[in-house]
Amino acid sequence: EPEVTQTPSHQVTQMGQEVILRCVPISNHLYFYWYRQILGQKVEFLVSFYNNEISEKSEIFDDQFSVERPDGSNFTLKIRSTKLEDSAMYFCASSVYGTGGANVLTFGAGSRLTVL
C-alpha cells in the first residue's frame, strides 16, 4: 500500500533556529497538506498545497512558516525562528482529488519537533 513518508521522525532544535520537515507524498497524489498535533491535543490544519501554490492556510500558518515543492517528489515545511510553542507532531498528508472529489487524506507517520 502506498505511503506518505516523512523525515526526520524526530528533531530537536534550539529556540530561534530554522527547521525543515520533509515529506514525500504518494506519487499520483496532487494535493498536499501539513497538519500539526500538539501533544495530547487535536490535529490542526496548517496549509494545503496544489499546483505549486498554497490553496489555503490556517491562522496558525503565519509568516514564520513556508512550504515548498522543490522537486517532483518532495514537499517541505520550513519553520523560521522556532518558538517553544512550535513543539508538536507535524503530519504531512496527501490526496488524489480536491474540491468536489473523493478527497481521502493519507497521513504520514509524522515528524516530532521539540524546541528547547
Place this chain on the structure above:
Amino acid sequence: GENVEQHPSTLSVQEGDSAVIKCTYSDSASNYFPWYKQELGKRPQLIIDIRSNVGEKKDQRIAVTLNKTAKHFSLHITETQPEDSAVYFCAARNYGGSQGNLIFGKGTKLSVKP
C-alpha cells in the same frame, strides 16, 4: 468557520460491548465526515467516512450515522476488542471550501478492557 465538537473525551468499555462516539458540526455546508483512528505515537488512519448524501454507512464492526438536520454524526463500534483501544477523531470538511481542510474534533480516547 467550521467547528467540530466531539464527545466523550474518554470512553472505557468491556471487551464485546459497543462504543459510541458523537460529533457535532457547525457549518451546514460541510458534506464530508471522516473518522480517524490514532494509536499511541502513530499516524491518524482513516477507518470510515460518510458523505452528506447518505445517512449511514457500515464496514464490518464499524458504522457511522449522519443527521444533517441536527448536524451531528456518530461512530459506532460493535463487539469491541482490545485492539480497538486508541484515540478516535471525527472531522468535517466543506467541499465548497479548500481541497482538504479537515476540521478535527478533540478526540475520544477509547479503552477496551479485556
